[in-house]
Amino acid sequence: MKFITEIWHPNVAKNGDVCISILHEPGEDKFGYEKPEERWLPIHTVETIMISVISMLADPNSDSPANVDAAKEWREDPNGEFKRKVARCVRKSQEMAFE
Numbered sequence: 001m002k003f004i005t006e007i008w009h010p011n012v013a014k015n016g017d018v019c020i021s022i023l024h025e026p027g028e029d030k031f032g033y034e035k036p037e038e039r040w041l042p043i044h045t046v047e048t049i050m051i052s053v054i055s056m057l058a059d060p061n062s063d064s065p066a067n068v069d070a071a072k073e074w075r076e077d078p079n080g081e082f083k084r085k086v087a088r089c090v091r092k093s094q095e096m097a098f099e
Contacts, residue, residue, distance in 0.1 A: 001018040004016060008067070008070050009056075009086075010065040011061055013066040018053060019066035021052075024039045026041060070085075073085070
């Protein structure tokens with residue numbers, strides 16, 4: 001899964017790739033961070049994946065970031081520079097929607 005507009009979030013890589021457990025290959029995590037039941041299973045539906053993405057957006061996991069810079073800002077000053085960058089991304093996305 002990938003965002004095609006710019007997004008500033010600890011769990012979204014700078015190229016837009018979403019990094020959440022439910023989208024990772026099934027089985028054991030070679031780093032031991034995720035449990036097998038947290039990773040991809042064929043029982044997942046579009047609804048369960050979207051719920052996971054919405055949850056990730058609302059509650060970032062800065063312990064396992066795809067964007068280290070965003071995670072650092074989220075931990076140190078979530079209502080300062082982090083929030084300003086998120087707002088800028090939202091504005092840019094809104095402007096693109098009307099082009």
